[in-house]
Amino acid sequence: MPKRETSLGIPGDGRCLFRSVVHGASLRAGKPSPNETSERELADELRAKVTDEFIKRRADTEWFVEGDFDTYVTQMRLPHIWGGEPELLMSSHVLQVPITVHMLDKKTNCLKTIAEYGQEYGNENPIRVLYHGYGHYDALQNQFGNLHSKMKSRW
Numbered sequence: 022m023p024k025r026e027t028s029l030g031i032p033g034d035g036r037c038l039f040r041s042v043v044h045g046a047s048l049r050a051g052k053p054s055p056n057e058t059s060e061r062e063l064a065d066e067l068r069a070k071v072t073d074e075f076i077k078r079r080a081d082t083e084w085f086v087e088g089d090f091d092t093y094v095t096q097m098r099l100p101h102i103w104g105g106e107p108e109l110l111m112s113s114h115v116l117q118v119p120i121t122v123h124m125l126d127k128k129t130n131c132l133k134t135i136a137e138y139g140q141e142y143g144n145e146n147p148i149r150v151l152y153h154g155y156g157h158y159d160a161l162q163n164q165f166g167n168l169h170s171k172m173k174s175r176w
Contacts, residue, residue, distance in 0.1 A: 030159065031044065031157075031158065031159045031160055032057075033157050034061075034100075034101070035099075035100055035101035035102060035103055036061065036064040036065070036068070036100060036101075037103070037157050037158045037159070038103065038104035038105070038108055038109065038112075038150070038158040039064035039065070039067045039068050039071075039104060039108070039112075040060050040061070040064040040158075040160070041150040041151075041158045041159055041160040042064075042067060042109070042112045042116070042120065042148055042150065042160075043055065043060060043063040043064050043067055044060060044160035045120075045148035045149055045150060045160050045161070046116055046118065046148055047063075048160070048162055049118065049146055049147075049148055065100055067112060067115065067116075068097070068098065068100070068104070068108075069098065070115045071097070071104070071108050071111040071112055071115055072094050072097050072098050072111075074111040074114050074115050075090075075093075075094050075097070075107070075111055076094060078111075078114070082107065082111070085107060086107055103156055104158075106136065109122060109136070109138050109150075110138045110139075112138070113138040113139025113142065114139065116139075116148070117139070117142050118139055118142050118143075118147065118148055119137065119138065119139040119140055119142055119143060119144050119145075119147035119148070120137070120138045120139055120147055120148045120149075120150065121134055121136070121137050121138075121147040121148070121149050121150075122134070122135050122136040122137070122138075122150050122151075122152050122158075123135065123149060123150070123151050123152070123161060124151070124152050124153075124154060125151070125153075132151070132161075135152065149161040
């Protein structure tokens with residue numbers, strides 16, 4: 022039987038990338054989905070750790086952020102600033118898990134993988150997020166797959 026995918030309707034409040042990742046991390050750890058308040062708090066906590074990771078890895082990351090690095094990191098600490106590819110990469114390092122980004126192929130109505138981060142942490146049971154193509158990320162839940170694995174982080 023093919024695996025069915027469900028997007029979970031993450032709010033578009035500037036935290037959607039971080040909410041999607043923490044939601045996926047909870048599912049991956051076999052925990053129940055966080056409630057709205059907990060998800061927002063965990064997303065803000067992850068955002069803070071991600072920006073700290075940028076600073077820790079400055080020599081390796083400064084070249085791929087847009088504009089001035091210090092300004093970028095300062096802005097990224099704000100809860101309404103959208104995250105993107107750099108934040109997904111840093112999230113994989115913070116959580117020490119693989120993250121796979123999918124997008125809906127409108128021609129085939131199927132999901133396609135558009136990016137993978139954190140492959141050095143393995144490739145089994147990645148956190149899976151859906152990118153809608155206009156700045157919004159959503160969590161993906163596999164309805165039939167195994168979502169349990171060991172985590173090295175709080176999630």
